[in-house]
Amino acid sequence: MKYLALSLALAAASVVVQAQNNNRNGNNNNGGNNNNNNGGNNNNGGGGDPQTSLTLDPSVICTACTDNGQNPPVDQQTASLTSSNNFINFCNGKTLTNGQQIEGGSCNGVVIGDIIPSSNMPAAKISFPQNFGTFQANQQFTATINIKNMITGNFVNAQSNYYGAPQQLQGNNVIGHSHLTVQKIDSLQSTQPLDAQVFAFFKGINTAANNGVLSVDVTDGLPEGIYRFCTMNTNANHTPVMVAIAQHGSLDDCVYATAVTNNGQNNGQNNGQNNGQQNNGQNNGQQNNGQQNNGQQNNGQQNNGQQNNGQQNNGQQNNGQQNNGNNGGGRRFRGQNGGRSRNGGRRGRRPQ
Secondary structure, three states: OOHHHHHHHHHHHHHHHHHHHHHHHHHHHHHHHHHHHHHHHHHHHOOOOOOOOOOOOHOOOOOHOOOOOOOOOOHHHHHHHOOOOOOOOOOOOOOOEOOOOOOOOOOOOOOOOOOOOHHHHOOOEEEEEOOOOEOOOOOOOOEEEEEEEOOOOOOOOOOOOOOOOOEEEOOOOOEEEEEEEEEEOOOOOOOOOOOOOOOOOOEEEEEOOOOOOEEEEEOOOOEEEEEEEEEEOEEEEOOEEEEEOOOOOOOOEEEEEEEOOOOOOOHHHHHHHHHHHHHHHHHHHHHHHHHHHHHHHHEEEEEHHHHHHHHHHHHHHHHHHHHHHHOOOOOOOOOOOOOOOOOOOOOOOOOO
């Protein structure tokens, strides 16, 4: 009896241990399921948020991106890269931009974002300095830019969020800001492309436009010279603005202006005036000289004419006298024709 009771007790204990082990295994399986479920939930964006999900939502796949655009081939058109997953791993193995301005270049995995409708494309026009105008050198001045179709004054940290977010719109207008960049050029006739790394002035305009006008203070002014002023319109994360169509006018503006000093302006004006007066003097002198020469020539001709006329008259007079002598008779001499001449005098000359 004692042995039977002991055997039953051992068997019961074995059943309990087995049940506990089964429960542990079941809990482990449940834990695995929970982990899998949690993993699934995490993959789905922590409760279904697509903006935190690490997987590509099938609804945003660019189906046209699987076609390289050359079906059929088009002359002078390049085949596009293709992808069936929106190029989500395009930057794999490359230096990531990661919100930084990496001078050696990088790869940015952030999508472009909202595209600006063609009816709301931004546009800028520099109003000061004016194109081919002047401004005072080495003195503070304020450049002004007229702008439209942009929610200006939105400027994120360019050291940590550069190209770090998609383009966004508000009321179909891009949320962003503009810039003013100034580069010196050799002359207004220069045809050489400029080095984009070299500039005389640069300013990201992080203030909003006032009645559609952006203002930029160039506090130190600019040295004497000729400059190109240009705008650069970007979204809040500094990416050049993206618009809906390829064929459109420029979204930015450039003008050319010259920094001058007061002396430079006065000298230029005086030189122009003096040169004009000098030329007029030379022209007048040449004209007067011409008139004087003509006068001398005319006077000479006139005098010569008078002299000739005088000589001719004298000759005629002498001839006349001689004729009178020949034709006229005196009391003592008759003319060859005899009798008194109508022109004869009382004392005619003896015929020769």
